[in-house]
Amino acid sequence: MKTNLSVELGKLKLNNPVMVASGTFGYAEEFRDFMDLKKLGAIVTKTITLKPRKGNPSPRTCETTGGMLNSIGLENPGLENFIKDKLPFLKKLSIPIIISVASEEEPEEFLELVSRLNKIAEVAAIELNISCPNVQGKDGLIAQDPESTYRIVQEVRKITDKTLITKLSPNVTSIGKVAKSAEEAGSDAVSLINTLSGMSIDVQRRKPKIASGVAGLSGPAIRPVAVRMVWEVFKKVKIPIIGMGGIMDADSALEFIIVGASAVSVGTANFINPKTSLEILSGLKEYLIRNKITEIKELIGSLKV
Ligand SMILES: Cc1cc2nc3c(=O)[nH]c(=O)nc-3n(C[C@H](O)[C@H](O)[C@H](O)COP(=O)(O)O)c2cc1C
Secondary structure (H helix, E strand, O other): OOOEOOEEEOOEEEOOOEEEOOOOOOOOHHHOOOOOHHHOOEEEOOOEOOOOEOOOOOOOEEEEOOEEEEOOOOOEOOHHHHHHHHHHHHHOOOOOEEEEEOOOOOOHHHHHHHHHHOOOOOEEEEEEEOOOHHHOEOOEOHHHOHHHHHHHHHHHHHHOOOEEEEEOOOOOOOHHHHHHHHHHOOOOEEEEOOOEEEOOEEOOOOEEOOOOOOEEEEOHHHHHHHHHHHHHHHHHOOOOEEEOOOOOOHHHHHHHHHOOOOEEEEOOHHHHOOOHHHHHHHHHHHHHHHOOOOEHHHHOOOOOO
16 A cells, blocks of 8 residues: 655655754764665754854763653854864765754844855755753743744744744743744644753762753653644644654654644654654554555544544
């Protein structure tokens, strides 16, 4: 049986809906020996900022029940080093490359990053990371406030025609409201969820296991929260959703698609098995065949309630 796994994120076409999440796949070159990268639906690169960042002090990761905490703090080589050292490899892959950007000084830094990336033909889309819990400003995260989200997305929208994705935070009361703001300001898609704020304590030392104290929780433990949030956002907006949070296998990816995600991103699972994303892709094909469904698009938002 012939199946069609292609999906659209606004004007961006993906051969299949399986992507890899920012910060869990480096700049893709690190994974070249493990898999055929060209089979992925898209790659989202580790978030970059205008200037290089060293990130937060160690220890920056620890395991938790059904997941992990991280407080990397957006360590990255900065825009110019990224363009010089990392982008050439990505350009050769001929699959959509989505560049994740964050700003230490909004909105000027976002505008500088986006206007530079806008000139690079191989950049398929830009993801605005306004939801990293490890680099909070004094007023909290942009993605925690619908008005700040609107302002940033609208400013960036003015200067680029590239597909714009806004990455949302689960650390809010109503993620639907923030998604709606992003849509109204011109975002082509939303991606969710970034990590949940969490802490883990070494009881012998009575110290946090992560040097910075509070960190971001990811992995299967957060999946039910993420699935619920995608469902909430699906009911609120018309733009496509990229779902993520604890996706480990084809069934967990399908949960997100059925509640409304047009594409899915694999994060923490890449650290356990770097081939997870391609195994999920095979599993999705098998599911379609088993259920006699020709187009994966038929499954998007097909939840029976
Ligand atoms: C070690 C680590 C680093 C991350 N770095 C970033 C990042 O740079 N930018 C970003 O938008 N999200 C980052 N994330 C969040 C993931 O992209 C994803 O949203 C989150 O982990 C939920 O998916 P998962 O449970 O499948 O990991 C990071 C997550 C982890 C575990």
